[in-house]
Protein backbone atom coordinates (compact mmCIF):
# COMPACT_ATOMS: atom_id res chain seq x y z
CA UNK A 62 0.00 0.00 0.00
CA UNK A 63 1.26 3.36 -0.95
CA UNK A 64 1.17 5.76 1.94
CA UNK A 65 2.10 9.39 2.00
CA UNK A 66 4.43 9.70 4.87
CA UNK A 67 5.08 13.39 4.61
CA UNK A 68 4.99 14.99 7.99
CA UNK A 69 2.20 17.30 8.91
CA UNK A 70 3.86 20.62 9.53
CA UNK A 71 2.56 22.90 12.15
CA UNK A 72 3.60 26.28 13.36
CA UNK A 73 3.93 26.76 17.04
CA UNK A 74 4.90 29.59 19.17
CA UNK A 75 7.79 28.01 20.95
CA UNK A 76 9.76 28.23 24.07
CA UNK A 77 11.55 31.03 22.35
CA UNK A 78 8.66 33.31 23.03
CA UNK A 79 9.77 33.23 26.58
CA UNK A 80 12.90 34.93 25.50
CA UNK A 81 13.31 38.51 26.54
CA UNK A 82 13.15 39.68 22.97
CA UNK A 83 9.57 40.06 21.84
CA UNK A 84 9.32 38.10 18.64
CA UNK A 85 6.86 38.44 15.81
CA UNK A 86 4.98 35.26 15.33
CA UNK A 87 5.96 33.69 12.08
CA UNK A 88 3.52 31.46 10.34
CA UNK A 89 3.99 28.33 8.38
CA UNK A 90 1.59 26.05 6.58
CA UNK A 91 0.61 22.40 5.92
CA UNK A 92 1.55 20.99 2.57
CA UNK A 93 -1.53 21.45 0.43
CA UNK A 94 -0.69 18.26 -1.37
CA UNK A 95 0.07 16.37 1.77
CA UNK A 96 -2.21 13.54 2.69
CA UNK A 97 -2.66 13.56 6.41
CA UNK A 98 -2.47 10.11 7.92
CA UNK A 99 -5.91 8.83 8.81
CA UNK A 100 -6.90 6.51 11.60
CA UNK A 101 -6.89 3.76 9.02
CA UNK A 102 -3.24 4.58 8.37
CA UNK A 103 -2.38 4.02 12.00
CA UNK A 104 -1.20 0.47 11.44
CA UNK A 105 1.10 1.91 8.78
CA UNK A 106 2.39 4.47 11.17
CA UNK A 107 3.00 1.85 13.79
CA UNK A 108 4.46 -0.80 11.61
CA UNK A 109 6.07 1.35 8.95
CA UNK A 110 3.80 -0.61 6.60
CA UNK A 111 5.47 -2.33 3.74
CA UNK A 112 6.81 0.83 2.15
CA UNK A 113 10.21 0.60 0.58
CA UNK A 114 11.55 3.15 3.03
CA UNK A 115 12.36 0.48 5.57
CA UNK A 116 14.46 -1.42 3.17
CA UNK A 117 16.29 1.56 1.79
CA UNK A 118 19.64 2.00 3.38
CA UNK A 119 20.30 5.43 1.93
CA UNK A 120 17.82 8.16 1.30
CA UNK A 121 17.17 9.56 -2.11
CA UNK A 122 18.73 12.90 -2.87
CA UNK A 123 17.41 15.47 -0.46
CA UNK A 124 14.66 17.91 -1.29
CA UNK A 125 14.14 20.89 0.93
CA UNK A 126 10.46 21.23 1.70
CA UNK A 127 9.42 24.80 0.87
CA UNK A 128 8.13 27.06 3.61
CA UNK A 129 4.80 27.72 1.90
CA UNK A 130 3.97 24.07 2.31
CA UNK A 131 3.69 24.49 6.02
CA UNK A 132 0.56 24.96 8.04
CA UNK A 133 -0.80 28.27 9.23
CA UNK A 134 -2.01 28.08 12.78
CA UNK A 135 -3.01 30.98 14.89
CA UNK A 136 -1.56 30.63 18.33
CA UNK A 137 -2.19 33.17 21.01
CA UNK A 138 0.85 34.95 22.38
CA UNK A 139 2.22 34.21 25.79
CA UNK A 140 0.46 36.07 28.52
CA UNK A 141 2.53 36.71 31.59
CA UNK A 142 1.51 34.67 34.59
CA UNK A 143 0.41 37.06 37.33
CA UNK A 144 2.71 36.97 40.30
CA UNK A 145 1.07 35.56 43.40
CA UNK A 146 0.70 37.74 46.44
CA UNK A 147 3.82 37.17 48.47
CA UNK A 148 3.82 35.78 51.95
CA UNK A 149 5.43 37.96 54.62
CA UNK A 150 9.04 37.96 53.65
CA UNK A 151 12.05 37.89 55.88
CA UNK A 152 14.85 40.33 55.34
CA UNK A 153 17.82 38.66 53.78
CA UNK A 154 21.07 39.59 52.19
CA UNK A 155 20.81 41.22 48.78
CA UNK A 156 21.36 39.06 45.78
CA UNK A 157 24.93 38.88 44.67
CA UNK A 158 25.94 40.66 41.49
CA UNK A 159 24.72 38.71 38.50
CA UNK A 160 27.01 37.84 35.65
CA UNK A 161 27.99 41.10 34.06
CA UNK A 162 26.17 40.86 30.78
CA UNK A 163 24.53 44.09 29.78
CA UNK A 164 21.55 43.70 27.46
CA UNK A 165 22.24 45.05 23.99
CA UNK A 166 18.58 45.95 23.62
CA UNK A 167 15.75 46.10 26.11
CA UNK A 168 12.19 45.09 25.44
CA UNK A 169 8.88 45.46 27.20
CA UNK A 170 8.42 42.76 29.80
CA UNK A 171 12.04 41.63 29.58
CA UNK A 172 13.31 39.83 32.63
CA UNK A 173 16.41 41.49 34.02
CA UNK A 174 18.41 41.91 37.16
CA UNK A 175 18.13 45.54 38.18
CA UNK A 176 20.29 47.21 40.79
CA UNK A 177 18.78 48.60 43.97
CA UNK A 178 21.23 50.04 46.47
CA UNK A 179 23.93 47.34 46.71
CA UNK A 180 21.93 44.42 45.44
CA UNK A 181 20.64 43.04 42.15
CA UNK A 182 17.03 41.91 41.99
CA UNK A 183 14.77 40.36 39.40
CA UNK A 184 12.56 42.83 37.60
CA UNK A 185 10.56 43.27 34.42
CA UNK A 186 11.33 46.12 32.10
CA UNK A 187 8.20 48.28 31.86
CA UNK A 188 9.69 51.06 29.78
CA UNK A 189 12.42 49.87 27.45
CA UNK A 190 15.10 52.18 26.28
CA UNK A 191 18.65 52.25 25.04
CA UNK A 192 20.24 54.19 27.90
CA UNK A 193 17.70 54.13 30.70
CA UNK A 194 14.78 51.88 31.50
CA UNK A 195 11.95 51.69 34.01
CA UNK A 196 11.46 48.40 35.79
CA UNK A 197 8.91 46.78 38.07
CA UNK A 198 10.46 44.59 40.74
CA UNK A 199 9.29 41.01 40.70
CA UNK A 200 7.64 39.27 43.59
CA UNK A 201 8.76 35.77 44.41
CA UNK A 202 6.60 32.91 43.21
CA UNK A 203 5.01 30.88 45.98
CA UNK A 204 7.08 27.83 45.14
CA UNK A 205 10.29 29.43 46.37
CA UNK A 206 9.06 30.92 49.62
CA UNK A 207 11.34 29.76 52.35
CA UNK A 208 14.27 29.18 50.00
CA UNK A 209 16.68 31.83 51.23
CA UNK A 210 19.00 31.82 48.24
CA UNK A 211 16.21 32.18 45.74
CA UNK A 212 14.31 34.69 47.82
CA UNK A 213 17.39 36.89 47.88
CA UNK A 214 16.82 37.57 44.20
CA UNK A 215 13.64 39.47 45.00
CA UNK A 216 13.69 42.98 46.31
CA UNK A 217 10.75 42.50 48.61
CA UNK A 218 12.76 40.01 50.64
CA UNK A 219 14.92 42.94 51.80
CA UNK A 220 11.97 44.74 53.32
CA UNK A 221 12.42 47.48 50.75
CA UNK A 222 9.22 48.83 49.31
CA UNK A 223 9.16 46.89 46.11
CA UNK A 224 5.95 48.52 44.98
CA UNK A 225 8.09 51.46 43.94
CA UNK A 226 9.16 51.05 40.39
CA UNK A 227 12.75 51.52 39.46
CA UNK A 228 12.52 54.55 37.21
CA UNK A 229 15.13 55.79 34.76
CA UNK A 230 17.69 53.17 35.68
CA UNK A 231 20.85 53.55 33.58
CA UNK A 232 21.24 50.33 31.58
CA UNK A 233 25.04 50.47 31.67
CA UNK A 234 25.30 50.38 35.45
CA UNK A 235 21.96 49.10 36.72
CA UNK A 236 20.67 46.46 34.33
CA UNK A 237 22.10 43.01 33.78
CA UNK A 238 20.81 39.89 32.09
CA UNK A 239 20.03 36.99 34.37
CA UNK A 240 22.48 34.21 33.76
CA UNK A 241 19.85 32.01 32.16
CA UNK A 242 19.02 34.62 29.59
CA UNK A 243 22.44 35.73 28.49
CA UNK A 244 22.85 33.69 25.40
CA UNK A 245 19.80 33.86 23.28
CA UNK A 246 21.06 31.24 20.93
CA UNK A 247 21.71 28.86 23.76
CA UNK A 248 18.40 27.35 24.63
CA UNK A 249 19.89 25.24 27.31
CA UNK A 250 21.03 28.29 29.19
CA UNK A 251 17.86 30.10 28.37
CA UNK A 252 15.73 27.45 29.92
CA UNK A 253 17.85 27.36 33.00
CA UNK A 254 18.58 23.70 32.75
CA UNK A 255 21.73 21.78 33.36
CA UNK A 256 23.30 20.04 30.42
CA UNK A 257 23.78 16.41 31.06
CA UNK A 258 25.11 13.84 28.70
CA UNK A 259 22.49 11.20 28.46
CA UNK A 260 23.79 7.69 28.38
CA UNK A 261 23.26 6.64 24.79
CA UNK A 262 20.76 3.85 24.32
CA UNK A 263 23.02 2.47 21.70
CA UNK A 264 25.91 3.79 19.76
CA UNK A 265 24.14 4.81 16.57
CA UNK A 266 21.94 7.25 18.33
CA UNK A 267 24.20 8.93 20.79
CA UNK A 268 22.93 12.40 21.46
CA UNK A 269 23.15 15.22 23.95
CA UNK A 270 19.70 15.70 25.26
CA UNK A 271 18.14 17.61 28.07
CA UNK A 272 14.82 16.28 29.20
CA UNK A 273 12.09 18.85 29.54
CA UNK A 274 11.09 17.26 32.81
CA UNK A 275 14.60 17.95 34.14
CA UNK A 276 14.46 21.68 33.42
CA UNK A 277 14.96 23.57 36.60
CA UNK A 278 12.80 26.43 35.40
CA UNK A 279 9.17 25.89 36.25
CA UNK A 280 8.33 28.75 33.89
CA UNK A 281 9.93 26.80 31.06
CA UNK A 282 7.91 23.74 32.02
CA UNK A 283 4.74 25.78 31.88
CA UNK A 284 5.62 27.32 28.55
CA UNK A 285 6.37 23.88 27.20
CA UNK A 286 2.98 22.63 28.34
CA UNK A 287 0.95 25.63 27.19
CA UNK A 288 2.77 26.55 24.03
CA UNK A 289 3.99 23.25 22.71
CA UNK A 290 2.33 20.20 24.23
CA UNK A 291 -1.25 21.39 24.25
CA UNK A 292 -1.45 22.96 20.78
CA UNK A 293 0.39 19.96 19.39
CA UNK A 294 -2.04 17.52 20.97
CA UNK A 295 -4.84 19.50 19.32
CA UNK A 296 -3.03 19.31 15.99
CA UNK A 297 -2.44 15.57 16.42
CA UNK A 298 -6.14 15.07 17.15
CA UNK A 299 -6.97 16.97 13.99
CA UNK A 300 -4.41 15.74 11.51
CA UNK A 301 -3.88 12.21 12.69
CA UNK A 302 -7.49 11.77 13.72
CA UNK A 303 -6.49 10.33 17.05
CA UNK A 304 -8.66 10.81 20.13
CA UNK A 305 -7.19 13.96 21.67
CA UNK A 306 -8.08 12.91 25.19
CA UNK A 307 -5.83 9.87 24.86
CA UNK A 308 -2.83 11.64 23.35
CA UNK A 309 -0.17 12.74 25.81
CA UNK A 310 3.50 13.59 25.96
CA UNK A 311 5.54 10.50 26.69
CA UNK A 312 8.94 12.13 26.52
CA UNK A 313 10.32 15.49 25.45
CA UNK A 314 13.80 16.85 25.25
CA UNK A 315 16.00 19.50 23.80
CA UNK A 316 18.73 18.35 21.47
CA UNK A 317 21.78 20.37 20.65
CA UNK A 318 23.77 19.75 17.51
CA UNK A 319 27.11 21.47 17.08
CA UNK A 320 30.13 20.96 14.90
CA UNK A 321 32.35 20.11 17.87
CA UNK A 322 29.95 17.51 19.23
CA UNK A 323 26.98 15.69 17.82
CA UNK A 324 26.30 17.05 14.33
CA UNK A 325 23.26 15.03 13.34
CA UNK A 326 21.36 11.86 14.03
CA UNK A 327 21.36 8.59 12.10
CA UNK A 328 18.14 7.26 10.61
CA UNK A 329 15.96 5.76 13.28
CA UNK A 330 12.45 5.37 14.57
CA UNK A 331 11.22 7.14 17.63
CA UNK A 332 9.61 5.46 20.60
CA UNK A 333 6.39 7.27 19.84
CA UNK A 334 3.12 7.11 18.00
CA UNK A 335 3.57 10.66 16.77
CA UNK A 336 6.69 12.79 17.09
CA UNK A 337 7.13 16.53 16.91
CA UNK A 338 10.36 18.32 16.12
CA UNK A 339 10.37 22.02 16.77
CA UNK A 340 13.14 24.32 15.54
CA UNK A 341 14.45 26.37 18.40
CA UNK A 342 17.33 27.97 16.55
CA UNK A 343 17.28 30.68 13.99
CA UNK A 344 18.15 29.14 10.62
CA UNK A 345 21.02 31.60 10.33
CA UNK A 346 22.65 30.08 13.39
CA UNK A 347 23.67 26.91 11.57
CA UNK A 348 24.41 25.46 8.16
CA UNK A 349 23.04 22.07 7.10
CA UNK A 350 20.71 20.38 9.54
CA UNK A 351 17.03 19.55 9.21
CA UNK A 352 14.93 16.47 9.60
CA UNK A 353 15.29 14.05 6.77
CA UNK A 354 13.00 11.22 5.69
CA UNK A 355 13.70 8.25 3.53
CA UNK A 356 12.26 9.80 0.38
CA UNK A 357 14.95 12.44 0.65
CA UNK A 358 12.69 15.23 1.86
CA UNK A 359 14.31 17.52 4.38
CA UNK A 360 12.31 19.75 6.69
CA UNK A 361 13.97 22.84 8.08
CA UNK A 362 11.14 24.83 9.62
CA UNK A 363 12.08 28.32 10.65
CA UNK A 364 12.58 29.19 14.29
CA UNK A 365 9.34 28.49 16.12
CA UNK A 366 8.07 26.13 13.44
CA UNK A 367 7.93 22.40 13.64
CA UNK A 368 6.81 19.15 12.12
CA UNK A 369 4.60 16.30 13.24
CA UNK A 370 5.01 12.81 11.86
CA UNK A 371 4.32 9.18 12.64
CA UNK A 372 7.10 8.19 15.01
CA UNK A 373 7.69 4.89 13.25
CA UNK A 374 8.71 6.59 10.04
CA UNK A 375 12.42 6.28 9.54
CA UNK A 376 13.99 9.69 9.86
CA UNK A 377 17.21 11.33 10.94
CA UNK A 378 18.88 14.65 11.64
CA UNK A 379 21.01 15.96 8.78
CA UNK A 380 24.53 16.85 9.92
CA UNK A 381 25.17 20.50 10.48
CA UNK A 382 28.38 21.88 9.02
CA UNK A 383 28.51 25.14 10.92
CA UNK A 384 27.08 26.72 14.07
CA UNK A 385 24.67 25.08 16.49
CA UNK A 386 21.16 23.79 15.97
CA UNK A 387 18.72 23.32 18.82
CA UNK A 388 15.50 21.41 18.49
CA UNK A 389 12.82 20.26 20.85
CA UNK A 390 11.76 16.69 20.18
CA UNK A 391 8.50 15.48 21.64
CA UNK A 392 7.28 11.90 21.67
CA UNK A 393 3.54 11.48 21.96
CA UNK A 394 1.82 8.32 22.99
CA UNK A 395 -1.82 7.41 22.57
CA UNK A 396 -3.38 5.75 25.56
CA UNK A 397 -0.91 3.10 26.70
CA UNK A 398 0.63 2.76 23.26
CA UNK A 399 4.04 4.34 22.87
CA UNK A 400 5.86 2.10 20.37
CA UNK A 401 9.04 2.37 22.41
CA UNK A 402 9.80 -1.33 22.32
CA UNK A 403 8.93 -1.60 18.67
CA UNK A 404 11.24 1.26 17.71
CA UNK A 405 14.17 -0.11 19.68
CA UNK A 406 13.63 -3.59 18.30
CA UNK A 407 13.38 -2.48 14.69
CA UNK A 408 16.33 -0.12 14.94
CA UNK A 409 18.42 -2.86 16.49
CA UNK A 410 17.50 -5.28 13.74
CA UNK A 411 18.62 -2.78 11.14
CA UNK A 412 21.81 -2.11 13.01
CA UNK A 413 22.66 -5.77 12.72
CA UNK A 414 21.89 -6.65 16.31
CA UNK A 415 21.20 -10.37 16.32
CA UNK A 416 18.51 -10.01 18.99
CA UNK A 417 18.16 -12.24 22.01
CA UNK A 418 17.78 -15.50 20.06
CA UNK A 419 20.63 -14.60 17.76
CA UNK A 420 22.82 -13.81 20.77
CA UNK A 421 21.95 -17.09 22.45
CA UNK A 422 22.62 -18.90 19.22
CA UNK A 423 26.00 -17.16 18.91
CA UNK A 424 26.94 -18.03 22.48
CA UNK A 425 25.99 -21.63 21.93
CA UNK A 426 28.01 -21.61 18.73
CA UNK A 427 25.09 -22.78 16.65
CA UNK A 428 24.91 -19.74 14.48
CA UNK A 429 21.74 -17.85 13.66
Ligand SMILES: O=C(O)CCC(=O)C(=O)O
Nearest residue numbers: 326338351352377378390
Ligand atom coordinates in the same frame (compact mmCIF):
# COMPACT_ATOMS: atom_id res chain seq x y z
O1 LIG B 1 17.56 16.45 14.02
C1 LIG B 1 16.43 16.16 13.71
O2 LIG B 1 15.69 16.92 13.09
C2 LIG B 1 15.89 14.80 14.09
C3 LIG B 1 15.82 14.60 15.57
C4 LIG B 1 15.18 13.31 15.93
O3 LIG B 1 14.83 12.54 15.11
C5 LIG B 1 14.97 12.97 17.33
O4 LIG B 1 15.34 13.76 18.21
O5 LIG B 1 14.44 11.88 17.59
Ligand SMILES: [Fe+2]
Nearest residue numbers: 329330331376
Ligand atom coordinates in the same frame (compact mmCIF):
# COMPACT_ATOMS: atom_id res chain seq x y z
FE1 LIG C 1 13.71 10.90 15.97
